[in-house]
Amino acid sequence: MVRRVFRNGNLEDFFNQTLFVLIPKVATLELITLFRPISLCTVPYKILSKVIVNRLKLVMPILVAKNQTCFVGGRHLMDNIVIAQEVIRLMRVQKGKKGWITIKIDLEKAYDRLRLELIKDTFEDAKIRNNIVRIIVQFVLTSTMQILWNKKFTDEFKPTRGIRQGDLISLFVLAMEKLGQAINLAVSNGKWKPITLGRRGPPLSHLFFAEGLINSVYGHKVNSSKSKVCFSANMNITVRRMSRNQTKDLGNYLGVPLFHRRIKKSAFQFVIDKVQRKLNGCDAKLLSMAGRTTLAKLVLLAIPGYFMQFAMIPIGTCEKIEQIVKQFVWGSTSNGNKTTLVKWDTCCQPTMTGASICGDWYLIVSPS
Numbered sequence: 001m002v003r004r005v006f007r008n009g010n011l012e013d014f015f016n017q018t019l020f021v022l023i024p025k026v027a028t029l030e031l032i033t034l035f036r037p038i039s040l041c042t043v044p045y046k047i048l049s050k051v052i053v054n055r056l057k058l059v060m061p062i063l064v065a066k067n068q069t070c071f072v073g074g075r076h077l078m079d080n081i082v083i084a085q086e087v088i089r090l091m092r093v094q095k096g097k098k099g100w101i102t103i104k105i106d107l108e109k110a111y112d113r114l115r116l117e118l119i120k121d122t123f124e125d126a127k128i129r130n131n132i133v134r135i136i137v138q139f140v141l142t143s144t145m146q147i148l149w150n151k152k153f154t155d156e157f158k159p160t161r162g163i164r165q166g167d168l169i170s171l172f173v174l175a176m177e178k179l180g181q182a183i184n185l186a187v188s189n190g191k192w193k194p195i196t197l198g199r200r201g202p203p204l205s206h207l208f209f210a211e212g213l214i215n216s217v218y219g220h221k222v223n224s225s226k227s228k229v230c231f232s233a234n235m236n237i238t239v240r241r242m243s244r245n246q247t248k249d250l251g252n253y254l255g256v257p258l259f260h261r262r263i264k265k266s267a268f269q270f271v272i273d274k275v276q277r278k279l280n281g282c283d284a285k286l287l288s289m290a291g292r293t294t295l296a297k298l299v300l301l302a303i304p305g306y307f308m309q310f311a312m313i314p315i316g317t318c319e320k321i322e323q324i325v326k327q328f329v330w331g332s333t334s335n336g337n338k339t340t341l342v343k344w345d346t347c348c349q350p351t352m353t354g355a356s357i358c359g360d361w362y363l364i365v366s367p368s
């Protein structure tokens with residue numbers, strides 16, 4: 001079936017049938033924008049798209065510049081976070097006549113507003129084989145959708161623009177690369193001045209991750225509520241007043257707060273809250289000792305471990321997380337604490353000893 005599509009270059013109708021599911025982002029829903037749309041594709045479509053993805057991923061590192069780390073093999077989103085944090089740190093101590101401006105731009109419904117013309121132009125510039133381009137274009141043109149709403153299916157319809165969220169083929173990455181090329185052209189013409197993070201450091205004009213920036217030519221729209229402008233300490237006050245969304249704190253970037261001042265214990269309170277919410281979602285009484293231990297390990301590795309990649313978590317925060325996990329593992333509740341049967345230091349011994357539950361936080365923070 002898949003081979004026939006590659007030979008003929010034509011998709012059968014059932015390939016492109018899609019079920020559109022709306023996942024709520026918050027507990028209390030008041031606006032349609034508070035839903036996260038996810039596309040559930042058919043199995044033949046997933047197989048075909050997986051084959052194309054395996055072919056494209058060999059050339060994606062060549063087609064996509066290093067400014068963009070989203071869905072490109074060998075690149076990690078943590079690179080963007082570290083670079084962005086270093087930019088904020090230097091802006092805080094910037095001196096001299098030349099000031100810096102950092103603009104954080106979020107695109108409103110970026111996937112839904114993407115036009116087919118941009119996708120075609122991107123593949124033509126990349127000089128990808130015509131049969132693959134023809135199949136990908138059919139993915140967009142011939143797709144039909146049904147919305148699952150209140151456990152019922154709506155009538156089938158055809159979208160006029162946008163790409164599906166949850167699709168294996170990350171077309172949006174190539175679309176953003178077109179914007180990156182336009183920025184690089186502006187830099188070459190002297191209309192856009194990049195910054196350097198060191199005397200011999202490479203110039204930095206932009207960072208991309210998914211819906212990170214904008215190109216109004218192709219129908220995108222800025223989400224003004226999430227877009228912000230931050231100035232360095234030496235920026236002229238007249239320029240500051242011209243900005244609409246001026247701020248001293250750019251907030252979160254890729255789920256991580258950008259620190260504009262010295263890191264304190266209170267800055268990592270959100271990590272403690274995340275761990276607490278995750279563990280509170282499961283009733284310790286309904287889980288065995290092995291189940292509680294496994295869940296505690298997964299929470300510790302998934303949540304604080306992510307933030308440890310860019311900053312050293314204070315010891316006080318580690319102690320609080322350890323206390324929360326300890327109470328959960330031994331089955332303590334809000335009604336009272338249970339007696340610990342084994343000393344916690346013994347539980348944190350290496351796995352080879354047969355006593356490991358969660359590992360020692362102090363060794364993670366400071367291995368020496």
